[in-house]
Amino acid sequence: MSGIHLHWYLPTNGDSREIVGSGDDSPLGNGPSRSRFREASLDYLSLVAKTAETLGFEAVLTPTGTWCEDAWIVTAALAQVTTRLKFLVAFRPGLISPTLVAHQAATLQRISGGRLLLNVVTGGDPLEQKRFGDHLGHDQRYERTGEFLEILRGVVLPAGSGRRFDFRGKHYDIEGAQIDFGKWPLPDIFFGGASGAAQAVAARHVDTYLVWGESPATEAARIGHVRELAAAQGRKLSFGICLHVISRDTEAQAWEEAERLLERLTPERIAQAQAILARTESAGQRRMNALHSDSGTAALTARSVRDLEISPHLWAGYGLVRGGAGIAIVGSHEQVASLIEEYHAVGFDHFILSGQPHVEEAYHFAEGALAVLKSKGLLAA
Numbered sequence: 109m110s111g112i113h114l115h116w117y118l119p120t121n122g123d124s125r126e127i128v129g130s131g132d133d134s135p136l137g138n139g140p141s142r143s144r145f146r147e148a149s150l151d152y153l154s155l156v157a158k159t160a161e162t163l164g165f166e167a168v169l170t171p172t173g174t175w176c177e178d179a180w181i182v183t184a185a186l187a188q189v190t191t192r193l194k195f196l197v198a199f200r201p202g203l204i205s206p207t208l209v210a211h212q213a214a215t216l217q218r219i220s221g222g223r224l225l226l227n228v229v230t231g232g233d234p235l236e237q238k239r240f241g242d243h244l245g246h247d248q249r250y251e252r253t254g255e256f257l258e259i260l261r262g263v264v265l266p267a268g269s270g271r272r273f274d275f276r277g278k279h280y281d282i283e284g285a286q287i288d289f290g291k292w293p294l295p296d297i298f299f300g301g302a303s304g305a306a307q308a309v310a311a312r313h314v315d316t317y318l319v320w321g322e323s324p325a326t327e328a329a330r331i332g333h334v335r336e337l338a339a340a341q342g343r344k345l346s347f348g349i350c351l352h353v354i355s356r357d358t359e360a361q362a363w364e365e366a367e368r369l370l371e372r373l374t375p376e377r378i379a380q381a382q383a384i385l386a387r388t389e390s391a392g393q394r395r396m397n398a399l400h401s402d403s404g405t406a407a408l409t410a411r412s413v414r415d416l417e418i419s420p421h422l423w424a425g426y427g428l429v430r431g432g433a434g435i436a437i438v439g440s441h442e443q444v445a446s447l448i449e450e451y452h453a454v455g456f457d458h459f460i461l462s463g464q465p466h467v468e469e470a471y472h473f474a475e476g477a478l479a480v481l482k483s484k485g486l487l488a489a
């Protein structure tokens with residue numbers, strides 16, 4: 109196992125001192141009040157990126173969706189105001205030609221000095237897919253992603269080689285493709301998706317399999333299963349986990365912050381977000397929804413933040429109004445660091461963390477838990 113790679117999240121859908129939703133739970137419509145909402149302006153995103161870079165994070169994840177800014181374009185802009193930070197760019201394979209993605213990736217590698225990583229998002233929201241003209245069903249989308257990734261790797265050929273790549277599959281018919289990356293490699297391919305169809309594609313094609321975090325015990329079983337699938341293909345993957353984090357000098361302070369976030373969520377807002385999240389086709393999102401479906405209602409009546417603690421120091425409050433990663437690690441810096449260590453022991457090398465607001469929480473985490481992990485020699489060089 110290699111060391112721990114710490115990444116941060118780029119809030120291209122806006123930021124706040126309250127939980128900002130994603131998907132159709134638009135911050136403009138029913139999210140934080142306007143006075144507390146921070147626009148995802150280039151200035152603000154530059155501040156988050158520079159903060160992440162200064163504090164020692166390796167990369168930032170830029171999400172994809174009509175609810176946020178375009179990940180490629182934001183990355184191209186922010187690569188110019190940073191020097192070391194990498195960008196994990198999310199994109200939907202079905203909506204763009206694999207040769208064009210290779211071309212964009214090669215250009216971004218050149219203009220950023222090799223700081224690109226790719227996050228392949230097959231898509232789990234049928235309404236979102238149809239907005240782009242994509243009418244394939246869930247498993248067919250993954251079949252197409254498999255072909256896409258075969259092409260993406262196949263077209264990477266040096267200019268002087270005289271070689272060209274042809275591919276004829278069910279979803280793509282490519283002739284004579286060749287994309288020169290020069291001195292840079294094809295970026296590492298990250299990929300999320302909790303369904304069987306997703307895991308089959310991960311086992312064959314990707315470098316790092318990503319999950320929206322659940323408890324360490326649940327994740328140990330999931331990693332074991334995906335490792336077996338990959339081994340059957342003669343491959344080895346690394347694993348990454350996405351979690352929010354509330355790290356403070358004392359545990360009591362961290363729970364106070366979680367309590368504050370919960371108090372700002374109105375029952376109407378939770379009900380509206382849950383109705384939207386319930387229509388998902390994503391197995392991963394259904395797993396997130398299930399984590400608070402009972403306790404969420406209880407928490408609303410009892411107003412007790414700990415009702416949403418699904419396992420020690422794991423709080424499901426985010427998932428009440430936000431799609432994607434629905435859980436936060438809550439605790440003192442030492443407790444947060446030791447839970448990250450526990451996840452690392454079950455097999456995760458990549459941690460994509462976030463906290464709202466993303467500048468202030470990056471400091472809380474980095475000056476606390478990150479420093480603890482570093483002092484223990486657990487961070488990747």
Ligand SMILES: Cc1cc2nc3c(=O)[nH]c(=O)nc-3n(C[C@H](O)[C@H](O)[C@H](O)COP(=O)(O)O)c2cc1C
Binds near residue numbers: 319
């Ligand atoms: C870490 C992680 C990040 C993801 N980022 C995005 C994103 O930015 N936009 C999006 O629409 N889906 C995102 N997804 C969703 C998945 O890529 C996938 O399309 C969806 O969960 C449906 O697959 P499933 O049914 O196999 O879970 C992400 C998933 C994970 C685990």
